[in-house]
Amino acid sequence: MLILGIETSCDETAAAIVEDGSKVLSNVVVSQINIFAEYGGVIPEVAARNHLEVMMPVVKKALSDANKTWDDIDAIAVTHTPGLLGSLLIGTLTARTLAIIHNKPLYAVHHLKSHIYANWLETEKTPEFPLLSLVVSGGHTQILKMNAHNHFEIIGTTRDDAVGECFDKVAKILGLPYPGGPAITAAGRDGGDKNKYNFPKPKVDGLDFSFSGLKTAVLRTVQSELGLPISHPSHDLKNHLNKQQIADFSASFEKTATDYLLEKLEKAYTENPETKSFVVAGGVSANELLREEAAKRFPNVFFPERKFSGDNGAMVAAAAYYEIKNNVEPTDPYKLNIMPRSEIK
Numbered sequence: 084m085l086i087l088g089i090e091t092s093c094d095e096t097a098a099a100i101v102e103d104g105s106k107v108l109s110n111v112v113v114s115q116i117n118i119f120a121e122y123g124g125v126i127p128e129v130a131a132r133n134h135l136e137v138m139m140p141v142v143k144k145a146l147s148d149a150n151k152t153w154d155d156i157d158a159i160a161v162t163h164t165p166g167l168l169g170s171l172l173i174g175t176l177t178a179r180t181l182a183i184i185h186n187k188p189l190y191a192v193h194h195l196k197s198h199i200y201a202n203w204l205e206t207e208k209t210p211e212f213p214l215l216s217l218v219v220s221g222g223h224t225q226i227l228k229m230n231a232h233n234h235f236e237i238i239g240t241t242r243d244d245a246v247g248e249c250f251d252k253v254a255k256i257l258g259l260p261y262p263g264g265p266a267i268t269a270a271g272r273d274g275g276d277k278n279k280y281n282f283p284k285p286k287v288d289g290l291d292f293s294f295s296g297l298k299t300a301v302l303r304t305v306q307s308e309l310g311l312p313i314s315h316p317s318h319d320l321k322n323h324l325n326k327q328q329i330a331d332f333s334a335s336f337e338k339t340a341t342d343y344l345l346e347k348l349e350k351a352y353t354e355n356p357e358t359k360s361f362v363v364a365g366g367v368s369a370n371e372l373l374r375e376e377a378a379k380r381f382p383n384v385f386f387p388e389r390k391f392s393g394d395n396g397a398m399v400a401a402a403a404y405y406e407i408k409n410n411v412e413p414t415d416p417y418k419l420n421i422m423p424r425s426e427i428k
């Protein structure tokens with residue numbers, strides 16, 4: 084079964100063709116990262132306009148790279164929610180229109196489900212159920228339990244910021260570029276001491292997370308290290324930091340953030356000892372330290388191939404494949420509405 088997956092939830096315009104939920108025949112991703120690096124973050128209106136410009140060329144390239152025509156395509160899948168409203172609109176309107184014109188079933192897929200299913204792409208060994216999934220992205224930090232394909236139970240979630248957002252905001256304080264994750268890793272590896280600063284791990288009951296406290300802890304420690312008052316504006320701190328301090332703050336923050344994520348996952352494992360595999364997903368799953376530490380602490384850990392850890396259309400197609408396998412009905416293209424933020428199901 085060939086599925087065309089379309090993804091535009093944030094600042095990547097992407098389309099891919101995937102066979103039977105795993106074999107990626109094409110995977111086209113046009114990122115707006117260079118545009119937003121200048122601003123230090125995504126501007127929703129600008130993102131939506133850029134999606135509109137490249138959406139159809141991206142879909143056409145996905146078809147031609149895979150050497151397929153519309154006749155070969157069995158279904159169209161699109162990121163439905165969550166994401167930036169304007170960005171989602173471009174993808175969903177494109178998918179709806181294509182489904183109507185080419186008379187294909189349409190699957191409106193939850194974005195986090197797609198990130199999880201990136202772990203089934205291009206891999207011989209697949210995760211076993213029951214599994215625990217740690218979803219770590221720019222907008223989400225969650226632990227989900229899956230007892231079978233297409234069955235999700237959220238057992239932990241962030242109470243405030245997401246971990247990726249925290250990486251981005253800490254990077255901004257340190258004067259590092261957007262996106263913050265890779266920049267923090269690179270700065271920390273440039274001679275940074277991960278034990279130099281001890282940031283407190285936010286104490287939240289159960290399996291929930293909090294990342295806004297960690298971000299503030301970094302801010303306050305930077306101010307105090309520089310001998311500046313807490314009223315000193317965060318955007319100016321970068322002008323006072325030297326290279327060694329930036330490296331030490333980066334390495335110490337990265338260690339605390341990844342430890343915190345994995346400690347919660349360990350707690351989830353203790354509460355769910357029947358777990359057979361661990362699946363990490365979302366943009367932050369590209370993090371090297373997280374990968375190394377998770378492999379040490381858990382049996383049977385899965386990370387997506389790096390090219391599938393960020394937003395892409397292939398993961399959307401894979402998620403839709405398992406919806407189809409679970410007899411989920413296609414969406415009526417005339418009724419698809421992205422306004423309500425639906426829960427993963």
Ligand code: AMP
Nearest residue numbers: 220221247262263264265366367369370
């Ligand atoms: P997503 O929301 O899934 O597109 O992921 C984007 C988020 O992933 C951004 O907040 C990035 O800073 C973060 N990210 C990307 N690569 C890395 C990395 N190597 N380490 C940590 N965070 C990362």
Ligand code: MG
Nearest residue numbers: 220366393394
């Ligand atoms: Mg994403």
